[in-house]
Amino acid sequence: MPRTPQEDIPQRAGEITEVNMMTEHSMMEVAERYIAGSLSQDELNTLKDKLATDLSFANEFGECVNMLRGLQSGGAQKRFSNMLKDIAAQEAKPVSKGRTITLRAFYVRTAGIAAGIAMLTSLTTYWAIQHSNKKIASQYSLLKRDLEKYQRSQNQLINNIKEQATAPQAEVRYTGTGFALSNDGYLVTNYHVTAGADSVYIQNREGRYFKAYTVGYDQQADIAILKVEDKMFRFGKGEVPYTFAPNKRKLGTKVYTLGFPQDEIVYNEGYISAINGYQGDSSQYRLEISAYPGQSGAPILDANGNVLAMITGKEEESDGTTFAVSSKALARLVQSLPKDANLRLPKGNKLNHLSLEQQIEKLEYYTCSIKVYKK
Amino acid sequence: MQGSQQLEEYLLAQLAAGERTATEQIYKQHYPVVTKWIQHNGGSEADAADVYQEAIVVLYEKSQDEAFRLSCKIGTYLFAISKHLWYKKANKRQQDPVSLPDDDRQEWAYEDDVNAHRERENYYAQLNAALEQIGEPCKSLLKAFYHEDKSMQEIASGFGYTNTDNAKTQKYKCLARLRKIFHNVQVK
Numbered sequence: 001m002p003r004t005p006q007e008d009i010p011q012r013a014g015e016i017t018e019v020n021m022m023t024e025h026s027m028m029e030v031a032e033r034y035i036a037g038s039l040s041q042d043e044l045n046t047l048k049d050k051l052a053t054d055l056s057f058a059n060e061f062g063e064c065v066n067m068l069r070g071l072q073s074g075g076a077q078k079r080f081s082n083m084l085k086d087i088a089a090q091e092a093k094p095v096s097k098g099r100t101i102t103l104r105a106f107y108v109r110t111a112g113i114a115a116g117i118a119m120l121t122s123l124t125t126y127w128a129i130q131h132s133n134k135k136i137a138s139q140y141s142l143l144k145r146d147l148e149k150y151q152r153s154q155n156q157l158i159n160n161i162k163e164q165a166t167a168p169q170a171e172v173r174y175t176g177t178g179f180a181l182s183n184d185g186y187l188v189t190n191y192h193v194t195a196g197a198d199s200v201y202i203q204n205r206e207g208r209y210f211k212a213y214t215v216g217y218d219q220q221a222d223i224a225i226l227k228v229e230d231k232m233f234r235f236g237k238g239e240v241p242y243t244f245a246p247n248k249r250k251l252g253t254k255v256y257t258l259g260f261p262q263d264e265i266v267y268n269e270g271y272i273s274a275i276n277g278y279q280g281d282s283s284q285y286r287l288e289i290s291a292y293p294g295q296s297g298a299p300i301l302d303a304n305g306n307v308l309a310m311i312t313g314k315e316e317e318s319d320g321t322t323f324a325v326s327s328k329a330l331a332r333l334v335q336s337l338p339k340d341a342n343l344r345l346p347k348g349n350k351l352n353h354l355s356l357e358q359q360i361e362k363l364e365y366y367t368c369s370i371k372v373y374k375k
Numbered sequence: 376m377q378g379s380q381q382l383e384e385y386l387l388a389q390l391a392a393g394e395r396t397a398t399e400q401i402y403k404q405h406y407p408v409v410t411k412w413i414q415h416n417g418g419s420e421a422d423a424a425d426v427y428q429e430a431i432v433v434l435y436e437k438s439q440d441e442a443f444r445l446s447c448k449i450g451t452y453l454f455a456i457s458k459h460l461w462y463k464k465a466n467k468r469q470q471d472p473v474s475l476p477d478d479d480r481q482e483w484a485y486e487d488d489v490n491a492h493r494e495r496e497n498y499y500a501q502l503n504a505a506l507e508q509i510g511e512p513c514k515s516l517l518k519a520f521y522h523e524d525k526s527m528q529e530i531a532s533g534f535g536y537t538n539t540d541n542a543k544t545q546k547y548k549c550l551a552r553l554r555k556i557f558h559n560v561q562v563k
Contacts, residue, residue, distance in 0.1 A: 028550040029543075067502070067554055073439065074499040075521035080393050080435050084428050087399050091406070183487070231494050234487050 031064035035072070055198070173374040177259040177298040178202060178226065179307075180235045180366040181334065185210075185228030186343050187235075188330060189297030189370050190312050191217045194224050202228060202368040204235070209371070216337045221283050221329040222312045225337065226370075236365035241350035242299075244327040245306045248275055248285070255308060257289060258360065259298030260369040266295075267360060270320070278313070283329040285309050291322040297370060300324050305351025305359050383449050390431075391438035402431060405450045409457045418461060426464065430456040433492045452485070459489045505557035513549035520546060 030047065033039050039047065051058040176193030180186070187202065194200050194214060201209045210228045217224040249272060256269040270289025277284020287300065291314050300309040309324035334345055351359045389397030409430070410423035418426070430453045437443050506514055512534060519525040519533065531542035 026547070028547045028554075032547075063554060063558070064550075067557060068550070070498055070502050071517070071521045073495075074502055075524065076393065076439075077432065077436065077499070078522050079524060080398075081428075081432055083393065083395055083398065084402070084431055087395070087402050088424055088428055091399075091403060184490075231498075232491055234491075237487055 174372040176296040176370040178370045179299040185233045191222045191224045197372045199373045201371045240346040243349040259295035261292035261294040277323040287322045
């Protein structure tokens with residue numbers, strides 16, 4: 001179990017109420033007690049309010065927590081390694097004869113892959129985005145889900161109390177859908193989902209929140225590429241199982257999608273009804289597939305598990321006509337990212353021999369809900 | 376079978392807590408199979424021992440997560456991780472690339488664990504680099520607390536502070552300084 005520092009720090013209730021006056025070393029003290037779980041409920045509430053309202057404080061505090069966790073787990077690991085070396089030195093000659101171990105199919109739980117040095121909150125603001133959105137004609141409606149209309153509590157999804165510390169504090173304003181570009185935390189969604197956000201979180205299959213930041217976007221095509229901040233974060237246990245179609249598919253191709261019009265993931269299917277999208281936009285497809293608010297950013301796949309497009313909007317008067325930006329436009333944006341982003345689109349398709357149900361089962365790990373916070 | 380699984384869980388919990396006896400038992404039990412495999416695949420005895428130790432450290436790291444449950448036998452896990460580590464190490468040396476025994480990807484299903492381990496090692500190395508730059512008495516004080524697991528009382532008397540509170544204040548100041556240096560190290 002993770003080691004905690006000495007807990008002999010005196011409990012001084014209300015100490016952090018004057019958090020503005022907090023010196024850097026008392027911030028360390030609060031961070032240490034936060035990790036040890038020795039803050040009183042009052043202190044914890046004050047801290048949470050402060051984290052939610054003061055972003056630069058949240059940033060610094062997150063850094064402190066991460067560093068302290070790193071020191072603690074690093075120290076414990078060092079002691080463990082030293083002990084192992086000692087054991088190894090003692091056991092210079094193996095005594096027992098080994099028995100045969102058969103390798104069997106096994107799966108490791110994805111839970112906790114993101115454990116360890118979990119990032120608390122650290123805000124990297126990359127948005128130098130001008131808020132003038134692209135011209136959206138009135139018949140074109142975007143599919144982000146405005147939660148003020150829905151009045152749903154997202155927070156009830158957090159079942160693990162400990163996790164609450166990493167859950168965002170402010171109220172969610174919009175939700176959308178995103179899907180993985182790489183297993184280590186690159187994902188893609190619509191530009192209009194995250195535009196103007198104060199902060200963006202993704203919620204993975206297990207309901208855990210992870211903070212994400214924008215690494216690149218194409219406003220015209222309505223694509224944003226995000227990265228989960230936590231370096232330990234993984235979507236699933238292996239690389240992303242789908243590939244991205246290099247060219248447009250033919251009229252009539254059957255497609256399906258997974259998205260989050262509600263808190264639960266939802267499946268829908270349809271077909272390509274036109275090769276070009278809204279008002280002849282060649283970067284889009286026009287699809288006959290129903291889509292609801294919250295499904296902005298959802299992947300469109302063909303029967304072989306190739307991503308063809310990403311849902312961006314729908315025609316207002318009709319129920320089934322949906323527009324989706326093609327994977328080609330997406331690949332173009334990926335290529336334009338700076339080299340140090342080190343992002344390459346997945347090459348191996350692990351879905352093509354699977355049944356639809358099996359494909360969906362795998363895809364669920366790589367599709368996530370996106371929560372956008374605005375003040 | 377039920378009983379052996381319970382035993383494995385017990386051993387793992389003990390290993391997670393850094394208990395020597397259980398760690399030793401795990402170490403001894405799987406040493407022959409794993410190291411033999413590495414030696415069959417082009418590694419020296421020393422390579423084999425190194426890789427095997429590292430695999431146990433990976434297991435230890437995984438075990439620190441409270442949500443972690445054993446989804447296979449400890450031996451299976453250690454073997455898979457060791458293969459992975461050895462595969463990477465051997466390829467890095469640019470010897471003859473180690474050929475996989477078969478194409479069964481299941482054996483390599485723990486790639487994420489190994490990558491997470493690398494990233495973690497990297498993070499610790501950066502922290503340690505910052506620690507080396509911080510100067511005395513901070514360096515010794517923080518090492519005593521975090522690396523050697525000394526209590527603040529021991530540190531207070533060892534470093535000649537009049538009381539524990541003074542030592543603590545000093546520790547927090549050191550941490551604040553470490554954070555500044557660490558941040559610069561990371562930026563590089």
